[in-house]
Amino acid sequence: MNIIRYRTPELSAWTPFDRLSPLRELLDSAYRLAGSAGSRGWAPVLDVYEDADKVTVKVELAGMKKEDFDIALEDGALTVSGRREGESRDSFRSERFYGSFSRTVALPAPVRPDDVKAAYEDGILTVVLHKAEDAKPKKITIS
Amino acid sequence: MSQIATCESRPATAERVEYTIPAVNLRHDEDGYTLEVEMPGVSKSGVEITFDDGKLTVAGQRAKSEALGKAVYAESAGHGFRRVFDLDPSIDPEKISASIDQGLLTVRLSKAEASKQRKIALG
Numbered sequence: 001m002n003i004i005r006y007r008t009p010e011l012s013a014w015t016p017f018d019r020l021s022p023l024r025e026l027l028d029s030a031y032r033l034a035g036s037a038g039s040r041g042w043a044p045v046l047d048v049y050e051d052a053d054k055v056t057v058k059v060e061l062a063g064m065k066k067e068d069f070d071i072a073l074e075d076g077a078l079t080v081s082g083r084r085e086g087e088s089r090d091s092f093r094s095e096r097f098y099g100s101f102s103r104t105v106a107l108p109a110p111v112r113p114d115d116v117k118a119a120y121e122d123g124i125l126t127v128v129l130h131k132a133e134d135a136k137p138k139k140i141t142i143s
Numbered sequence: 144m145s146q147i148a149t150c151e152s153r154p155a156t157a158e159r160v161e162y163t164i165p166a167v168n169l170r171h172d173e174d175g176y177t178l179e180v181e182m183p184g185v186s187k188s189g190v191e192i193t194f195d196d197g198k199l200t201v202a203g204q205r206a207k208s209e210a211l212g213k214a215v216y217a218e219s220a221g222h223g224f225r226r227v228f229d230l231d232p233s234i235d236p237e238k239i240s241a242s243i244d245q246g247l248l249t250v251r252l253s254k255a256e257a258s259k260q261r262k263i264a265l266g
Contacts, residue, residue, distance in 0.1 A: 046216070049212045050212050060219055063247030065245075091169055092170070096166050
């Protein structure tokens with residue numbers, strides 16, 4: 001039975017041709033280390049997508065309420081934290097995780113802090129961050 | 144040569160479909176069981192629950208997500224969920240009910256009246 005993926009989401013699923021991925025992986029593991037120090041937490045699965053004008057972060061967390069999330073943007077890194085309420089003690093099979101969690105991810109581009117939208121639907125938290133003007137690709141016309 | 148007896152009839156040309164095994168919690172009480180299955184990304188229309196030959200199959204298909212650009216960082220497997228459970232024979236298959244809220248599927252499995260605990264009075 002493979003349920004391991006929920007406990008320690010692997011970092012190996014990077015886009016293999018991304019030159020910066022080893023660096024980002026290192027940075028991210030440092031963030032995680034700082035974030036989890038002293039607390040016994042768990043980590044939900046997270047995806048980051050990027051297109052010309054926005055960065056989208058998706059976190060998979062089934063069975064939460066939207067009030068239970070904390071989303072913070074600081075120094076080009078997005079942190080999603082919260083608490084999943086529940087009790088697994090009375091279960092005779094318990095694979096779900098409860099309690100506090102926190103995930104921080106370095107964003108691939110500078111974003112506008114005043115233009116961040118978050119939605120929670122079907123157990124997936126989606127945070128859409130719009131890129132700062134100077135981070136967007138520019139078209140240069142030949143004069 | 145002995146034949147592998149349990150090989151189910153599957154068309155040889157079938158495409159390989161991958162599933163994630165969802166995390167579950169199972170609670171037991173006097174009247175039956177409550178099964179919680181984590182299926183983030185699955186809405187009500189994507190859930191399929193079947194009961195056959197003492198086995199409960201729970202499957203969830205993720206809704207197609209819009210194109211969000213290049214994946215910078217991808218941990219989610221992206222495919223659907225599927226898991227098969229052997230059911231306690233005392234469960235009444237007619238009384239299986241389920242609901243899904245924020246990707247958490249809750250299945251209630253009630254025991255048949257005949258197999259519920261009862262007090263026996265001394266005659």
